[in-house]
Amino acid sequence: MWMLIFQRMAWEFLLDFLYFPLWWYTGGILFVGRWFLHSVSEANYRFAPFLWLKNIFVPMYGQTDLQGRLVSIFIRMINVFGRFFALVFAVLFLAMVVIFWFLLPILLILFLFLS
Numbered sequence: 001m002w003m004l005i006f007q008r009m010a011w012e013f014l015l016d017f018l019y020f021p022l023w024w025y026t027g028g029i030l031f032v033g034r035w036f037l038h039s040v041s042e043a044n045y046r047f048a049p050f051l052w053l054k055n056i057f058v059p060m061y062g063q064t065d066l067q068g069r070l071v072s073i074f075i076r077m078i079n080v081f082g083r084f085f086a087l088v089f090a091v092l093f094l095a096m097v098v099i100f101w102f103l104l105p106i107l108l109i110l111f112l113f114l115s
Contacts, residue, residue: 049083
């Protein structure tokens, strides 16, 4: 009885080992693609540079005089640039993670054969 269990486990391990590259470049890429899009959407939601850009001429703290508007525009411009660069950095970092995901099995096999 235990021999049948061992054979079944060995067969399942072999099939999983052979199916892994196929899954990595089909289902795994779909999973990582959805994760990437969700993460970019979440980063855009958190940084929200376009929301700040939309409200750039709205005076801060209700100060409608000239000095209040100038300070508001200046501070919001700095905030928009900072949030935009943070969003670009987040998207580039997430893109590098996706590229690393795609290249990881190839690099592992290459390094395995080179060593």
